[in-house]
Amino acid sequence: MPRLSTPTILRAYQQDPLLPLLLRECRTIDSARNELRWLRQHALDLIIQNEPHHPEAPQPTSPAPNPPRKNAAIRKGWRRTLREFCHARSRGTPLQYLLGDQPFGDLTILCKRGVLIPRNDTETFTYAAASQILQHASKDNKLKPNTTTANNPITTPPQSPLRILDLCTGTGCIALLLHTLLSRAYRTNPNPRPLKILGLDNNPLALRLAYRNLMHNLALRTLPPSAPSDIEFHLADVLSTAATNPDKTPTQKVPSIETLLQRIPAFCPPSTPDSSQEKTNGARVDVIISNPPYISARALVDGTTARSVRVYEPLAALVPPLSLSGGLEGGRAEDVFYARIVGLVKEVGARMVLLECGDYAQGERVVQLCRLMVVGPEAGMGREWEVKIWEEDEGSDRDVEGSKEGACLVVLKRVGSQ
Numbered sequence: 001m002p003r004l005s006t007p008t009i010l011r012a013y014q015q016d017p018l019l020p021l022l023l024r025e026c027r028t029i030d031s032a033r034n035e036l037r038w039l040r041q042h043a044l045d046l047i048i049q050n051e052p053h054h055p056e057a058p059q060p061t062s063p064a065p066n067p068p069r070k071n072a073a074i075r076k077g078w079r080r081t082l083r084e085f086c087h088a089r090s091r092g093t094p095l096q097y098l099l100g101d102q103p104f105g106d107l108t109i110l111c112k113r114g115v116l117i118p119r120n121d122t123e124t125f126t127y128a129a130a131s132q133i134l135q136h137a138s139k140d141n142k143l144k145p146n147t148t149t150a151n152n153p154i155t156t157p158p159q160s161p162l163r164i165l166d167l168c169t170g171t172g173c174i175a176l177l178l179h180t181l182l183s184r185a186y187r188t189n190p191n192p193r194p195l196k197i198l199g200l201d202n203n204p205l206a207l208r209l210a211y212r213n214l215m216h217n218l219a220l221r222t223l224p225p226s227a228p229s230d231i232e233f234h235l236a237d238v239l240s241t242a243a244t245n246p247d248k249t250p251t252q253k254v255p256s257i258e259t260l261l262q263r264i265p266a267f268c269p270p271s272t273p274d275s276s277q278e279k280t281n282g283a284r285v286d287v288i289i290s291n292p293p294y295i296s297a298r299a300l301v302d303g304t305t306a307r308s309v310r311v312y313e314p315l316a317a318l319v320p321p322l323s324l325s326g327g328l329e330g331g332r333a334e335d336v337f338y339a340r341i342v343g344l345v346k347e348v349g350a351r352m353v354l355l356e357c358g359d360y361a362q363g364e365r366v367v368q369l370c371r372l373m374v375v376g377p378e379a380g381m382g383r384e385w386e387v388k389i390w391e392e393d394e395g396s397d398r399d400v401e402g403s404k405e406g407a408c409l410v411v412l413k414r415v416g417s418q
Contacts, residue, residue, distance in 0.1 A: 018083065021090040025308060035095055039085045042099050043078040092308040105177045107217050115206045116317035118173040121407040122291050122356060126174050128390050128409055129289055129354045130181035136352060136413050160284075161194035162186065163267055165348070167238050167257070167290035167341060169199030170317060172210030174289060175231055176217060183224045195226075196266040200236040202254055203316065207233045236260040238292070239321070239340055257344065258283060285348040291356040292337035293320045299334075331369070334358075338366045342373045342412070353412040363389045363408040370412045387412040 004023055012019035012029050022032035085098050096102045096111040103109075104118050105127070111117050162182070166175040175197045186193050201207055210233045217223040240256040261267045261283035268283050295318045299305055309318070320336045331339060338355060345353060353370075357363040370387040390409040 018086045021086040024090045025092060035089065036086070038095070038099060039089070040078075040082055043082040043085060046081060047078045092311050094308050094312055097312065104173045106180065106222050107173070107176055107213075108220060108222070109171050109173045109176075110209060110213050110216055111171065112205070112209050113312065114314055115203065115209050116170045116313055118171055119407075122174065123177070124392065125291075125354070125356050125390075125407075125409040126177045127181065128392070129174075130178055132354065132390065132411055132413070133182065133287060133352065134185055160269060161196040161266055162287070163285050164195070164197045164287045164289065165257075165261075165267075165285045165350075166197060166199040167288065168292045168317070168337070169201045169210055169233060170203075170206050170291075172199050172213045172231075172233060174291065175199040175210070175233075176213060176223060176227070178289070179227055179231055180223060183226065183230075195230045197231045198261075198264060198267060199231065199233045200238065200257065200260065201233070202235065202237045203314070204235060206317075207235060232264065234260055234264070238290075238337065241340075258347065261285070261348065283348045285344075285350050287352045287354070288341060288344060288348075288350050289354040290337070290341055292341070293318055294334055294337065294356075294358045294362060295319050296332070296334040297322060332362075332365065335362065335365055335369065338369055339373075342366075342370055345374050345412070351414045353410075355410045355412075357408050357410055359406065360389065360404045360408050363410050366410045370410070374412060384415045385412065386415055 004027070008029065009020050009023065012023055012032060015029070015033070016036060018036060019029065019032045022035050023029070026032040026035055088098060089095065094111075094117055096117045097113050099111075101108050101110050102118050104123050109118050164175075164178060166172075166178070169175055179195060179197055182195055186195055199207075199210055201210070214223070214227060214231060214233075218225075218227055235254055236257055236259075237254045238257060240254070241258065255263075267285060293316065295305060297319055300310060300315075300319055305318070320334060322333065338357075341355065342353065344350065355366055357366055367387050367389060370385075375385045375387055388411055390411050
């Protein structure tokens, strides 16, 4: 990282003595000025919330709903609090951990140290995922919403829910935003098709935060009222399987995906005599989506990963566990989650898989992995599939040829309506 020039630091100090502190992470005066504005507002908000009668705090237009809490840090005054925020930011503390939240679409996602912060790329890919699901639904009878309308009183039998599995859910941001976006299409007719979204993570802290985010956005009315009954968050180990952990004892309380799905009625419906139904382990999932740990151990320390990410965000949410990564025969250690997730397609009868990747090189490896395990004739899936990297600029998919920078979204989907 290049050093900041002395004139830049002096110009920042002339505008505000706190700006040079923020420049250490922001690197530009404009970005530092924005962060200072947000931090100042947050310090003032804390004063209003905790000390509504503080002489330096703006007085709220209505009485505080709760009695003020004894908080020594807040009683020091908002200017003192702001300085503390700026010093923490200069040491690399992520802005979202200081502010306590991050916008994600129309949602406000609460952030807490120990849980990965939602990225802008993930927000973009969640919108793309919703669009891909709806586009593919028009061609796939098992994904499409009911089409009964008020002008067409002929009712159809109740459809099974659209089942979405969000692996490595973290704050729950993907599950919550997907529900918001898909509800608009799946609940706009008199005979709506139910949605069921299951977010899984092996971090209990993340799951508690995901549930808080559900209730927080429900209170803000940015989630539909049906969200609490449509979305569940559960503890599960994405990489664990009966094959990899044959000696698992009852004292190990983190189940595998397969074990957990057997316990969720919506994701393990009664078997039917329909001969066209794929043979699965009993669990049924229509769509799998995931933003798994994908950073290599080398990239974590070679300067590729930002200092604030490396030092403050949870390592387990960034880098796959080295003790298990070796199981990916012939592949890269950082791709182990993708191999596991793609391997679930046949087991749960998924019709679409959406995977965020760290860069296009990794995305191309995941595309090849999908071709090997699902798309190609040697995979023995018995149906036609297609896999591509979604391209934002064209609003469509792209082939793997060519090179681009930044994160990408791999879309694996079944072709046909059967």
